[in-house]
Amino acid sequence: MKPVDQVNAVSMPWDGITVGILLDSLGPDVVRPLALPHGPSVAIGSPSIHDTDQAHVDLTEAVLLVPGGPSVELLDWAVEAHVAAVVVRAGAVDPEPLTAAANRAGVSLLECSEELSWGQLYLLIDALRAVTGPVLEEDDRAADLFSLANDVALRAGGAVAIEDLSMRVLAYSTIPGQEVDDLRRDGILGRRVPDHPTNAEDYSAVLRADTAVWISDQPDFRPRLAIAVRDGGEPLGSIWVIKGEKALTDKAPEVLVEAARLAAPHLARLNVAADADRRERADRLGQLFRGTGPRRRIAESFGLRFDAGATVVVIGRDENPPAHSRGMSAGSAAVHVSVLLRMALSSYRLPAAVGSLEGQTVAVIGTAADSPVLQTIIASVLARSEESVGGGWRAGVSRSLAGVADVPLGYSQAKQALGVVCGPLGHGTIGKHQVLGAPLFLLEVLDALQTRSALDAEPLSVVSDHDSRQGTDYVRTLRCWIAAHYDVARAAEALVLHPNTLRHRLRRMAEVVDIEDPDVRLALALQLRLQEIDTEPLG
Structure with a gap:
């Protein structure tokens, strides 16, 4: 469901949305019912990521998103907590016993697509509630990010976008006749701010400032007034207003200050959802690289064919990275690089499991090690990583693997290749295990003899x-x-x-x-x- 299709809830009473509306709006490719013991008319509230520490959190009418493998006991607990619906990931568990248990317990059970992250589903449900929800007045106008974006657009006099720290477009204004440029249009369509030479400088300026700042006019986009969204001093994202042919209102800076305050709790919730999704993804990824757990199911959850050929890639920094590491920790930088790699692989439609382990970016990619496309992708990601989080990045590539069962061996090979290219025998930025026999032997002998x-x-x-x-x-x-x-x-x-x-x-x-x-x-x-x-x- 697109935010532009939102209903004018001012003219009609609003009683919330139901499980049926959720299913019809998101469609069976996103979420489908496994058990509806009370039918599709059950009212639902906010989405929530399941956390074992949330015993004292009010989950009345919540849509509970459950990473990992939920148990029958969890369904009973959900009923006691007055949860409206429980959502599990397709392929995570055997649905039959869970469906029977949900019908016995009397709680709606839904199954979401394997291709959808928990953070994305959280955002979709939140957005659905936003665009079907009422337009509230005064300080309650921040009931959701989309209505907040529209409210800011009307009061500030320009098209609005609300983004997270990864430059994902979380919400945007849909006021008829508002002026947008190609950069904003592409960002809305792709739900992410497009690459631009001034992005790093512009976003740094916004995140450094304590109030709204102007981003100067460029040949290919209009001027923008922007402000950082913070929670206790911690940056969560930003809000941007485009100046069209008409100037923004005199109160636009004040409007943005208020909007940043109202947006903060929403962005904080989305960050929690993203963190939960990353934790679950990291757990599955760790099992894949260690060769433990239901490997076939895990591989398929990432879109990989278990018996098809694959290659492991490990990206890390050399031991003496440049001083300009942009103040990011090794773990945060690895997460950022993993996002770049995942996007690049997706653009070439290569199936892959991508994430970060032990401060390095790791990936299992469904292609051969000597694939020219893979070399192009890795070189591009290394270059973009240097631009965004500083230099010193290198990549190690395993030999071509017969299947996902060989990933632990490939992981060892890729780390060895990375060690060579980061060490005294390294040449260039990409090390391929299949051509590094001599330096690998010398380093192994060196390690054995040094003692x-x-x-x-x-x-x-x-x-x-x-x-x-x-x-x-x-x-x-x-x-x-x-x-x-x-x-x-x-x-x-x-x-x-x-x-x-x-x-x-x-x-x-x-x-x-x-x-x-x-x-x-x-x-x-x-x-x-x-x-x-x-x-x-x-x-």
Whole structure:
């Protein structure tokens, strides 16, 4: 149901919306009934995300959204709490016993689409109540975000949009004849503010200010008056008013200050819903990467075919990220990057499970590791991440996996590849496990040998001790000779020596250590290379 289709509830009494209205408005692709023991006319109130700590919260007539696998006992508890309807996710549980229990308990049971997040469903139900609800007067005008947006548009004199911190358009005004530009129109259609070169600077200015601020005119969009929405000093989102051909009203800044105060509790509720959705998604994602739980069902809940090929991608920062990390924690930055990756994959219609684990962005993607499209997507996300949350981002890509059952192995491979590309042997920003065999081996040997001080042990220590005692330059000579693949002429050029001089030096060195023995040569080459890796700067 679109907000533009809202009814003028001033001309008629309003008794709220029912389960039937909810089902008809959102449609069977979004939510469908499993049990309606009292029919579709049961009145419903606000949506609420189920939380085991909400024992003292009034849930009368609530639409209870239940992440995870609800139990029969939860339905009995919902009846005692006077919940109007319980919503479960398709595929999360076996619906038959739950449906029978709901009919026995006498509570409406609905099933929402696997493709819809809890935050999105919360927003849809809230928006439905908003657009079918009454237009209230004075300080009660903030009964919902859409009516608040219309109220601000009328009082401020321009089209209004209310957004969260992720620049999602939560609500907008629908006053006939209001002027909007292409940026606002695209934002409404896509429910997200489109990319623009000035976005980062503009939003930073709004979130830094304590009152409404003007965003200057640009060639491709109209001037805007904007204000941050805060709760106890914590930013939750923003409200934007477009200046059309006519100037905004003189009281527009004051109207926005009041609107920000009224919008704060609504945005706080939506944040709670989003947090619950992220927690549930992170739990399913964690099971997928650990190889635990009902993996087939979890894979299908993300739109992945369990037996189809897949690739794991891990995106993280190198160990010395630039100072301009925009003040975000590692976890928050990873969540932001995961949103960018999910949007990019969605635009190419690639099925994927995307989220954040241990401060890194992780994804299982239904395509091959050597897919050119995948490389394009990863490169684009890394570039956009640098623009939005600072630089230092790298990606590790697993080998192509036979199916989702191999995700734990792919996760290990992707993390190993990320470790290489973030380390002293890294080149570029994307590391693919299938082409990193040599550096992976060297790093594994380095890790194994470091604990025994083997890098400085014999046979290399014999040469370095001779240099210390006799003032020779055998270690550097060895390094250049090995780097030249034992080619005397090339090594002599690098050392600025005559080839005969180098041959003489090598004969003298052979009296110290047997450089003609292939095993000794291998050990010396390995020790010298691992020393270089151990001392090279990262990145």
